[in-house]
Amino acid sequence: MxxxxxxxxxxxxxxxxxxxxxxxxxxxxxxxxxALERAPLPxxxxxxxxxxxxxSQLDLFLGIPVFYFAxxxxxxxxxxxxxxxxxxxxxxxxxPVNTALIHAPIIDIVRMPAIFQKGLKxxxxxxxxxxxxxxxxxxxxxxxxxxxxxxKILFEEPPLPIFAFPSQNKGxxxxxxxxxxxxxxxASIFFFYEQESKPEQNFxxxxxxxxxxxxxxxxxxxxxxxxxxxxxxxxxxxxEL
Numbered sequence: 294m295x296x297x298x299x300x301x302x303x304x305x306x307x308x309x310x311x312x313x314x315x316x317x318x319x320x321x322x323x324x325x326x327x328a329l330e331r332a333p334l335p336x337x338x339x340x341x342x343x344x345x346x347x348x349s350q351l352d353l354f355l356g357i358p359v360f361y362f363a364x365x366x367x368x369x370x371x372x373x374x375x376x377x378x379x380x381x382x383x384x385x386x387x388x389p390v391n392t393a394l395i396h397a398p399i400i401d402i403v404r405m406p407a408i409f410q411k412g413l414k415x416x417x418x419x420x421x422x423x424x425x426x427x428x429x430x431x432x433x434x435x436x437x438x439x440x441x442x443x444x445k446i447l448f449e450e451p452p453l454p455i456f457a458f459p460s461q462n463k464g465x466x467x468x469x470x471x472x473x474x475x476x477x478x479x480a481s482i483f484f485f486y487e488q489e490s491k492p493e494q495n496f497x498x499x500x501x502x503x504x505x506x507x508x509x510x511x512x513x514x515x516x517x518x519x520x521x522x523x524x525x526x527x528x529x530x531x532x533e534l
């Protein structure tokens with residue numbers, strides 16, 4: 294007979310309705326799945342209430358699949374992306390012929406499990422207040438946060454994305470990154486700080502030698518570590534500050 298502790302662990306690992314979290318734009322989704330990655334992450338095209346969602350699963354938290362998405366007026370086979378000197382280029386294409394772009398494949402979904410349909414009904418909205426939340430730790434500033442987001446480069450892995458969304462404190466913006474102390478969903482933590490305005494730039498530039506971190510649109514300056522910023526339309530539904 295399983296112990297109470299093991300039974301609770303199994304219950305936590307049951308798949309629950311997913312969280313579909315809306316990004317500010319398709320550019321944010323393209324940046325999330327393509328920028329600074331060894332290989333682009335796959336995307337899914339999902340019909341929801343007559344509209345097309347382009348989404349990617351980024352995490353699994355206590356049995357909740359976590360998807361980030363943006364609505365699109367059209368859907369093709371690939372999403373192309375590249376950074377420019379002071380911006381970025383994003384395009385939907387049927388064939389990845391432009392070698393200057395990174396291309397993320399888009400997979401058309403025609404049927405989903407019933408439990409996913411429950412999550413789609415709440416796509417882009419906040420979840421119920423009694424839903425499970427990430428543990429949150431507030432750090433001092435951007436410099437402290439980018440150390441959390443970039444630690445994976447020590448293991449030759451891409452840095453963690455930084456998410457920016459309206460804070461529960463009206464008028465402020467929450468800037469944070471999700472990480473795990475160990476390779477367990479239960480150890481997931483959201484590190485964050487708050488600032489007065491929305492970050493308009495797409496990346497954070499970090500210098501270990503100069504102990505300096507600033508927002509930027511460029512990723513071509515040598516001697517820096519870069520971390521991508523993904524803006525969301527609303528407060529993250531799985532974060533309680």
